[in-house]
Amino acid sequence: MDSTFGRVTVTLPDLNEPGLYLSNVQTLDSARGIVQDFQYGDADLRDLDLTDTSLITGRVTGLRADRVQLDKVRLDSIEFDSCDLGAARISDTKLSRVVFRNCRIMGAQFSGVTLDNVLFENCKLDYSTFEQVRATGPLVFSKCVLTEATFTGSDLSRAVLDACTLRLTDFGRGKYRDLDLRGSDLSTIRGAAHLGKVIIDRAQQAELADALIAELDVTFADTLDERR
Template identity: 55%
Template sequence: MDTRTIRRTSVILPALNEPGLYLSHVTSLEGGRGRLAEFHYADADLRDLDLADTHLLGGRITGLKTQRARLERLRCDSVEFAYCDPASLRWSDSKVSRTVFRDCKFMGATLENVTFDNVLFESCRIDYSTFARVRAVGPVIFSKCTLRETAFAACDLGAALIDGCDLRLTEFDGGKYRGLDLRGNDLSQLRGLASLKQIVIDRAQKLQLAEALTTELDVTFGEDLDDK
């Protein structure tokens, strides 16, 4: 069983290299009776992708590009996404398990009411996106991703770890984050610090949080007033 481990957090990876497993090349993600298994969907360039009430089980999706993508009530089990760029992505009411997103672009995406369990985001661009009511019921890792100006609203990410990511103006607005591991990041430009109770950081990051809080509270330093 392949895993990816950073500090105390381990994600179980998709089981796609099992002996005897053959992934069939497919030209569509719409399987019979709403189920697609043991597949490889590659290099599609679509204007629109609308996928609903579908179960993706044991497969790879590589090089997928869209101008608009809508995913609803989608279940992903043991799936690998690589080098995908689904523009204008709206993903809702879904569950994602044992899934990897590697070198993908989710610029300006909206994920709402999506449940994660053993999910890895690696070297992805997720800037200007919104995660609304997203829950991590199992381990989730964001590794070497950019999350600039991304908003986490009313999420439950206590089982998540964010490591080596760009968190400039990343905002947390309500939710549950007890146990969220933020070590290994620059926290000096975070927003919504009041939501981040009982997170895990290194002692050296206390100054970064202080800087972020000073900016968020729009503090005026007395020395600056005295110099005027």
């Protein structure tokens, strides 16, 4: 199942395809290290801690967890819907054909994560940190809130931030070639100087200029007297 955002088409899991049966499971942990063809939801957890685990072809709905730790986890053809993944720490993990829809993942730390055909749609990702994150395929954030989120040392080449809230979002050093920022307000972002070769609308020129001027702490000549 494909969804197109600007120039990018994301291939997402089709969990309603004929012949596919998803079994109800009581946990996402498995002694075999793999959970496949499953659905899991409406659970309240104190901790969700997965290491060296593969989740393949499944739906997770209404999951609420106070703390989430995913380390060396493979997610393939997974849909997260209306989940609250509090204090998430996701490291050395690969996501392929994964969608997060209507989820709260605030204050999360994504470290060393590889993303291929991944969509975050209508999610709250405030205060989250994306460090050494690499988009090896289509990556889209659509209508997400990324207030004071930070991207550092990441490769977001050809990714899309579509109609997102980017208030004080910090773009550190990284690769941003053809990052599509159309439809998002850029006036309060940080790290504007790092966003070389991105894609914007002409109407966003003033927003990007405002962000750069604020970053450079420029003083306008007509305000010099006010600063004395």
